[in-house]
Amino acid sequence: MTQTQNDTAQDTAIDIRSLPKVSLHDHLDGGLRPATVLELAAEIGHELPAGDAGSLGAWFRESADSGSLPRYLETFDHTIAVMQTREHLIRVAREFVEDLAADGVVYGEVRWAPEQHTQRGLTLDEAVEAVQEGLEAGAAAAITAGRVIQVGQLITAMRHGDRGQEIAELAVRHRNRGAVGFDIAGAEDGFPPSRFADAFTFLASEQFPVTVHAGEAAGLESIRDALVAGRALRIGHGVRIAEDIEIEESADEDAPEGEEIGVANLGLLASWIRDRRIPLELCPSSNLQTGAIASFGTGVESHPFDLLYQLGFKVTVNTDNRLMSGVSLTSEFELLVDTFGYDLADLLELTLNAVDAAFLPLEDRDALAEHVTLSFDRAAGLDS
Numbered sequence: 001m002t003q004t005q006n007d008t009a010q011d012t013a014i015d016i017r018s019l020p021k022v023s024l025h026d027h028l029d030g031g032l033r034p035a036t037v038l039e040l041a042a043e044i045g046h047e048l049p050a051g052d053a054g055s056l057g058a059w060f061r062e063s064a065d066s067g068s069l070p071r072y073l074e075t076f077d078h079t080i081a082v083m084q085t086r087e088h089l090i091r092v093a094r095e096f097v098e099d100l101a102a103d104g105v106v107y108g109e110v111r112w113a114p115e116q117h118t119q120r121g122l123t124l125d126e127a128v129e130a131v132q133e134g135l136e137a138g139a140a141a142a143i144t145a146g147r148v149i150q151v152g153q154l155i156t157a158m159r160h161g162d163r164g165q166e167i168a169e170l171a172v173r174h175r176n177r178g179a180v181g182f183d184i185a186g187a188e189d190g191f192p193p194s195r196f197a198d199a200f201t202f203l204a205s206e207q208f209p210v211t212v213h214a215g216e217a218a219g220l221e222s223i224r225d226a227l228v229a230g231r232a233l234r235i236g237h238g239v240r241i242a243e244d245i246e247i248e249e250s251a252d253e254d255a256p257e258g259e260e261i262g263v264a265n266l267g268l269l270a271s272w273i274r275d276r277r278i279p280l281e282l283c284p285s286s287n288l289q290t291g292a293i294a295s296f297g298t299g300v301e302s303h304p305f306d307l308l309y310q311l312g313f314k315v316t317v318n319t320d321n322r323l324m325s326g327v328s329l330t331s332e333f334e335l336l337v338d339t340f341g342y343d344l345a346d347l348l349e350l351t352l353n354a355v356d357a358a359f360l361p362l363e364d365r366d367a368l369a370e371h372v373t374l375s376f377d378r379a380a381g382l383d384s
Ligand SMILES: [Zn+2]
Pocket: 025, 027, 185, 213, 236, 320
């Protein structure tokens, strides 16, 4: 039994873009620049639904917002179509890192599924190498622009496919050359992590970190399977863990006006995730668009982000697909500040959660945490 309460909103004017941020859930094929999609599509003769960058960007956002899953999935047909050659993968990965750096991200993990990028003859290894080359070029370009960023690859297997073991081996093969973790993505409902149980056992025996998309399109059973069969160290989204939390309104008549105090009863699974501090990669805007939070409401104020945060879950803030959702990590933080009244101390805690959840060695996380804390301290000093 835990007490929870909603803090009153504070008026904060925080320059979030300038603060160091950590991005753990960001898809490569969901983060292209519209102008780049246009240019690469023209090169390969791929037809797009719009002819200029402005309307193409709008088309992506409208498709994500349409509530139609086929239309949302169609957006990825176009981005994946223009990511089939070595040069195009390098370009997309480089710009991805440049855009993160310009947004103030200092450490990122980019996930993508190599098996979707072999349509024009690349091998899986060549695709991973091309993306790595692009990521490194992006980090170098960021330094030239006065920003330091490090980005690792999360190698994803598509859950409706049958290449889990092959992709797991690919990831492990590249562990000293950019791959920092493994993920499964795609249709969650009907394609549980246990389909790839052998691959996950292999990864565990190799001590290779795993995150699993779960608790987005499917509920608690999917999250449980990500932990048990997937041995996930983090949960991709995991937002539906809130379905395992029951709020009892308490009859506390002494509670100040506007501060609703309730008692939260956590089920076994929710307790496990919270008590063991298993990180949740929450993506507020995406969670709204995909209907992941439908059982809680339709607006961002209904997102259980704040409930999970106040209850002590290890929540992190992420973008999922920046192109489709028309967001950045800065704008997702701004959305949370506007909705839940978070202040600088909250943003620091959320960022340190992400630092600690990063698939980095401990000494690197400690150094990153120190950098983040110092920068936030400086921002706090400037604020006052
Ligand atoms: Zn995702």
